Amino acid sequence: MIKGKNVRIAYQYKLRPTAKQAIEIDRWLSMLCAQYNFLLADRFDWYEFNRSPINACPLVCHIPELRDNPDYYSQKKTLPQLKKTHPWYGEIYSQVLQDMVKRVYVTFDRFLKGDTNGKRSGRPRFKSRDRYRTFTYPQMKDGCLQGNQITLPMFGIVKIILHRPIPDGFKIKTSSVTKKADGYYLTLSLEDITVPSIKPDFNADSITGIDLGLKDFLTTSEGDVVPIPQHYRKSQKRLRVIQKRISRRHIGSIRRKKAIKQVAKQHKKVADKRKDFHFKTANNLLKKYDVVVHEDLSVKGLSRSMLAKSVHDAGWGSFLSILSTKAENAGLLVIAVNPSGTSQDCSNCGVKVPKKLHERWHDCPNCKCSLDRDHNAAVNIKNRAVGHSVLKAKSLLSNSRIVLEA
Template structure:
């Protein structure tokens, strides 16, 4: 299991200047190596007798450019530009590894056939982190001991250890990050033990959750968690600060200070949202052994008129956090298809069409009446239990009774997708 702990560091003014210059040199090296790769790709993308007669680069065909050739050129780079000698060699190699990973993600599709975007040239200030790939070993560039972080080529600086590193873990990497409110170090730690998910025979309580915009989530037991809307509440204040920035001269010191102030506002919004997600995820994991959620297409939902509210709620980020917290605690998280969860009746299964404005589910066949989101949460739970092969005796949980194996569901026709 690999975890990452983020701590704030307190470098001196000289160390801040050194780290900023390090980021700038790594940014320039990134841009040069990316340009080298793109030039090689343009000159070798087709055979010489099949090139376009309208526009093609001319000259000698360059040698193959990849991570290993660019890594071997680091020695020549330090000869031509002596300032690169003041950067830890492994940090420069990791910078090239990041570029190589982005390059391969663009050229080669993954298992699902999707590819990433083309790597971009970075403007001034866009590169915000560099890595020491080894910590607390004889040849490491970073050493963390007793609240002090020693970085090669930079020096010692205090670390605010607001959370102790758990025992049994080995320090793997140290990433120095420049954020709007200061400098941080992200320590990656690893433990050989891997938590195993709870056995199906041991599952006692199960719940289905339906995320929405009226309530952040509603459980199959009828409990609701109110939505926060961190961005919506801060939007008027953010708009005032952005108007102040528009009145300042571009590139001036006052404009840069105002940019940093706006960046801090966005940072605060993200931290409020993340803290809310973690608290909600921990509360669910502590109460239930199996949690059923919808496998939503967030990118598709974000193209609708409700895009700002959907992105402010950050359902995808919450499900990722819930999955990570559940893995550490051995709780099972089951993702099910969202098709028809709001339209079908959780009691009899008949389809009850309704628009988003109708918040009450009323079945014309069995007479079931409940909140729309609670009905969807019960459908989500039923689908998850059928996938893993359990039967829930009542929607309040399994209780003390042992779970019972169930038969696979027969195929159902797909119905329209409901957002909430």
């Protein structure tokens, strides 16, 4: 173990607000949504007024007076005036309002400049009341959580289902209240400055390659297969019934809103099952192996193909993200390699053996190697990680230890 940055984790709990508190949460979300859209519109007004669609102008022209950029600080200064003109906004905790202004800033800044990697987001959208579901407390006082109750500033004491305790030494830094299809949830961001970061200490020989697929979820280089659950496809019959109810009911009616809520609950149930499957599969892999190698897939590109529904149902991107995070926390290693030709090349001799997608068996005419197509790809993936810099450094360190002990 070595000293590193502060450890931050997030725990999510189910809230049990009273009927009055649930109405108040919805009211806060509605007010925050309206102000979010107003500030976003102010940003767009500045953007449209100050930009020019041409790169040149005549010698004689009239340039209007340009507005100052409504940045985070200038928009935050409008909040005291907002509380004067609209007194009901004074019932919302000030830091919650400031966090809403920050959301506008982050969203619009990513649209104009991009994130830390320079990747720009799409044009921000105005949110309907159904799409604005979360508000955040950027700071929480010590001792705000007592038993199965938490005190939220200017809101009150709310019951929560504390299905797992807060780890010793961790302090609550922020909390977010989220409205979902099946109720309200509280997400706590926890921090501990005394916990050191984990130094990678893995066995380079305990390595496997995994080939992700749609016939089976994954196949390891040792030939182990994890079946694909297809949670969404199994729920399609139920979804079809509920979605028909929506189409039969009048727009704006209470019965239509109930049917929409049923569909949302069913989709959440599918997402929860998929997430649980991903976590369990990642845990099983990291219990058996110290190093896991996978293809560096372009999931976004695959999700636009004719196999889009199956790719989304499998959730490869989410699984690989969970696998990488859990490996990092455990001091293990996950490596991404070039996916080109892993299914076509022979894992034994390296000769290219062209196969169409429906051909599920690999038969090499050169070395007579015969095995399942996905198993062959998994072995190729594992072999491509042999020259990885981290594995080389680990093997050199192990060899030096052996020499010193001798």
